[in-house]
Amino acid sequence: MSIQRLLRHLRNSFLNLGKTLTRSLSHFIQRGLRSLFQISRQRQAGFVLPTVTMVILVVSLLSLAMLLRSTDRAKNAHNFRVNEATLNATAPALDRAKAKIAAIFEDPNIPRGTPSDTAFMGAFGDLGSGIENYTFGDEVPLKLVFDIDGDSNTGEEDSGATKNTKNDETVNTAWKFPVDTDNNGKFDSYTLYTILFRNPTTSGGEFTRARNPLEARNLPMEGASGSACANNTGGGASLVGDSDWFQLPNEQKLKKAFFVYAATVPIGPNTSGALPTGLDANQYELYPGGTKGFSALEYQQDWSRIPLANNAVVYQDDLLTFAGSNQFFNGRIITNANLMVGKGKNVRSFTTKFFLVSSKSSCFYDPESSKILVGGNVGNNRYDDFAFANGTVHVDELHLFQGEGNDPTFNTNFGKVDSVTTTTVSAKESLYNNNAYNQRISYLVNAAFWLGTGAYPNELLAGRPPADVSEQEAKDYYTKYFKQLTRQVPYIEVEPGDNALFIPTITTGTGIASDGFLASVDSEAKAKDFFKLSHGSETADKTGLDPLRPPHQxxxxxxPDNNATTYMQSKTSSSNKLELELTRIPATNPEELDGKEERIGDRVLVGNNLPETIYIDDSSIEAESRLLSGIQTQQQVTGVKWRQSGSAAPSTVDRTRQSQVVSLPDLGDLSRGGQWEIDAATAPKDKFDNVLLTWSQCHKNSTH
Known part of the structure; x- marks a missing residue:
């Protein structure tokens, strides 16, 4: 065998051996892996179903959670739309109710201060007076009835020995008016609303029965208590005597709750599927969509009053603080006329300070309890015009509120020239002439009488025919009515003993004599001429465009058109006039105060001789709605801005003013054996009954 053949044989033998080994190793590995997988599958047998079940369960729960979440979001969005639709639908009713509640407090038929439920019921119409006084043109008055005594006879009056109108089973303070919800020009729903304010009957300051659907659902809400009073809020609201007003813990104010319920109800078909009988198809239609559902809304409004006893000083006429000794005033001050601040003659060493109501740790430490309300203007001189040096400090300290628990700041500029709100420093010119004011009121009352009983307003008639109104009753009504609408008369306009019956800026016209004074009114025609003197061609009776009122001047x-040109001017000389310093007293924009007081004008609120009731000269407003409470009516001060908080620079917001006149309780008949003596001998029913003593009862002073 040759060498080559031997090498070839050896190579083939090695190749065959490699293939054999490779094949054997491959078979061995395959058998091992096959055995391994068989054991793994055997060990996993029985766990597949639970695992799959668990995975399906987790996936299902996650899917369900996501579905519920999306459903909740959809429901929240739906509820938001429903709430918005409900508010939009009932907003007109709420606005009307709020306007009526505000108007009832200005009704001349109810007492000032804290009227009782019976007084409110009478003014609203429950006791026979005209509910039409509080019914808008598109409204229909409704009655609500409830069986209070449970005898199955609803709508009864109290039949007890001592009749109590709180047990009457009917209230008239409910109305309805049509609305067009889809804005297609036809009414398809009715909005119904009611004002509820009655409280249950009481005995010894406690309620004798549970509340019913004809009464306010709850007591007034308690205001936020400061940290100093956080632990002194137990007991809740307490009824004050028989006044139907409540005093809440840590509050000086008396409160009363008014509840408004409003709902917009779709107009549905009658039994024949047609529009209900009595509705004009040109103005009304069935509610589109045919849904019978509707939403209702409850609204609570709490009104508050500060009793006279909670004021440090209450004065009807000019208030002069020029005592010859130290003077310290703590708390709230009210004057319906002018405030003259300073010190007595040659006694500048004495101290005059206006403190806040109490300590910074007191529960009654709040800015409202220490305001100084001035119906007229602020001056710094005495009635004898004693010449103080310009810039002399007349008030040592005027304390300004800086927040709960904080010490007040002291302002030493009150009484300086910058706090005088008129251009004159003469007290003889700016103080008020009561005799001149009374002359004008008497003239107005007499002119109103000459218009005849046919011109009696609804408030005076109170649901009765004119023949049932006595002359004295009409006189008292007109006197009170015109006093609320008429400003005071400063001495610069009418000097002592002079005739006040002229209209500033008007010297000629029907009803004005040749000397420029008003002619006497002795006929209906002359009465109408007088009431038209400053009102153009408008008539002066009930059929006229405007309510009966004094001349603008x-x-x-x-x-009122420019809030600058003064009407307080003399008839004999146009240069003798009392003009306002429009930039005084400096005050901060109320929107920026945050409950604190930075300037004198933030605590001292000046009305500039605006009357208690303001007439709004706007023909777009219904006639019966043009007389508004001066406290609720803001008048823009032309060209003057509020001051910025924390800066001497003016803000961009126009300054406003409003009346600060506060109605004081009527003293009634002051004659011997009259109402004054009767009331003085009557024991007060509760601690908030007013016991007043006027200066005129103690000292008869001369008129300068």
Whole structure:
């Protein structure tokens, strides 16, 4: 055998051996892996189903959670739309209710201060007076009835020995008016709303029965208590005597709750499927969609009053603080006329300070309890015009509120020239002439009488025919009515003993004599001429466009069109006039105060001789709605801005003013054996009954 053949044989043998080994190793590995997988599958047998079940369960729960989440979001969005639709539908009713509640407090038929439920019921119409006084043109008054005594006879009046109108089973303070919800020009729903304010009958300051659907659902809500009073809020609201008003813990104010319920109800078909009988198809239609569902809304509004006993000083006429000794005033001050601040003659060493109501740790430490309300203007001189040096400090300290628990700041500029709100420093010119004011009121009352009983307003008639109204009753009504609308008369306009019966800026016209004074009114025609003197061609009876009112120049201290041109001027000389310093007293924009007081004008609120009731000269407003409470009516001060908080620079917001006149309880008949002596001998029913003593009862002072 040759060498080559031997090498070839050896190579083939090695190749065959490699293939054999490779094949054997491959078979061995395959058998091992096959055995391994068989054991693994055997060990996993029985766990597949639970695992799959668990995975399906987790996936299902996650899917369900996501579905519920999306459903909740959809429901929240739906509820938001429903709430918005409900508010939009009932907003007109709420606005009307709020306007009526505000108007009832200005009704001349109810007492000032804290009227009882019976007084409110009478003014609203429950006791026979005209509910039409509080019914808008498109409204229909409704009655609500409830069986209070459970005898199955609803709508009864109280039949007890001592008749109590709170047990009457009917209230008239409900109305309805049509609305067009889809804005297609036809009414398809009715909005119904009611005002409820009655409280249950009481005995010894406690309620004698549970509340019913004809009464306010709850007591007034308690205001936020500061940290100093956080632990002194137990007991809740307490009824004050028989006044139907409540005093809440840590609050000086008396509160009363008014509840408004409003709902917009679709107009549905009658039994024949047609529009209900009595509805004009040109103005009404069935509610589109045919749904019978509707939403209702409950609204609570709490009204508060500060009793006279909670004021440090209450004065009807000019208030002069020029005592010859130290003077310290703590708390709230009210004057319906002018405030003259300073010190007595040659006694500048004495101290005059206006403190806040109490300590910074007191529960009654709040800015409202220490405001100084001035119905007229602020001056710094005495009635004898004693010549103080310009810039002399007349008030040592005026304390300004800086927040709960904080010490007040002291302002030493009150009484300086910058706090005088008129251009004159003469008290003889700016103080008020009460005799001149009374002359104008008497003239107005007499002119109103000459219009005849046919011109009696609804408030005076109170649901009765004119023949049933006595002359004295009509006189008292007109006197009170015109006093609320007529400003005071400063001495610079009418000097002591002079004739006040002229209209500033008007010297000629029907009803004005040749000397420029008003002619006497002795006929209906002359009465109408007088009431038309400053009102153009408008008639002066009930059929006229406007309510009966004094001339503009007797109502406003300045021209309401520009709030600058003064009406407080002498008839004999146009240069003798009382003009307002529009930038005084400096005050901060109320929107920026945050409950604190930075300037004198933040605590001292000046009305500039605006009357208690303001006439809004706007023909777009219904006639019966043009007389508004001066406290609720803001009048823009032309060309003047509020000051910025924390800066001497003016803000961009126009300054406003409003009346600060507060109605004081009527003293009634002051004659011997009259109502004054009767009331003085009557024991107060509760601690908030007012016992007043006027200066005129103690000292008869001369008129200068």
């Amino acid at each position: 007797w109502m406003f201290p300045v021209d």
